[in-house]
Amino acid sequence: MFSGIVEECAKVVKVVKEQENLHLTLTCSFVSELKVDQSVSHNGVCLTVVRIEGDTYTVTAMKETIERSNIGLLKEGDEVNVERSMMMNGRLDGHIVQGHVDQTATCVAIEDAEGSWYFTFKYDFHPDMAKRGYFTVDKGSVTVNGVSLTVCNPTQDTFQVAIIPYTFEHTNFHTFRVGSVVNLEFDIIGKYLSRMMQLAGE
Numbered sequence: 001m002f003s004g005i006v007e008e009c010a011k012v013v014k015v016v017k018e019q020e021n022l023h024l025t026l027t028c029s030f031v032s033e034l035k036v037d038q039s040v041s042h043n044g045v046c047l048t049v050v051r052i053e054g055d056t057y058t059v060t061a062m063k064e065t066i067e068r069s070n071i072g073l074l075k076e077g078d079e080v081n082v083e084r085s086m087m088m089n090g091r092l093d094g095h096i097v098q099g100h101v102d103q104t105a106t107c108v109a110i111e112d113a114e115g116s117w118y119f120t121f122k123y124d125f126h127p128d129m130a131k132r133g134y135f136t137v138d139k140g141s142v143t144v145n146g147v148s149l150t151v152c153n154p155t156q157d158t159f160q161v162a163i164i165p166y167t168f169e170h171t172n173f174h175t176f177r178v179g180s181v182v183n184l185e186f187d188i189i190g191k192y193l194s195r196m197m198q199l200a201g202e
Helices: 063-068 165-170 188-201
Strands: 008-018 021-027 039-042 045-053 056-061 079-084 103-112 117-123 141-144 147-150 158-163 181-186
Touching: 008 056, 117 181, 141 158, 147 158, 181 188
Parallel strands: none
Antiparallel strands: 008 021, 008 079, 021 056, 039 045, 039 079, 045 056, 103 117, 103 181, 117 158, 141 147, 141 181
């Protein structure tokens, strides 16, 4: 379980494909605090630490993860938003994030807001998935590449988020361009409510 408050950007130092799996080796400031079997969010994807060597650690993504996320697009030198699992004895600064990416979206516009930025993302909309809570609502929560954000101006298949300078500088949002592919996790509360409504109507 995560909160969507990114700790820092880790750097990919090695990518190895092995059959249907992808092994990613990364480096960041808290490698010495990690343990094998620990869960870490990578661009919003919960992955397990499988090896630690010096100032690097390795995680493995399987086929399902690669198909649903942008993990398969990563290459050496890329920056990845990382967050260790949430401690339950403190404040929840973001929102409840599971680390289970639902699908990807594409950045279709970036607007300067006089010191901050508006990013617009477009995703594949499916009515049957929307009935299960895979959609955005105005002022609701959404996770983009592991970052907990508030939705602005949602349409059927697009939404905006406002990014302040701190978030821009301390996450990989500063690397985004029009056409960048990001990971989305829709709000788990919305998914539960949608499922409850489905069951009530059956």
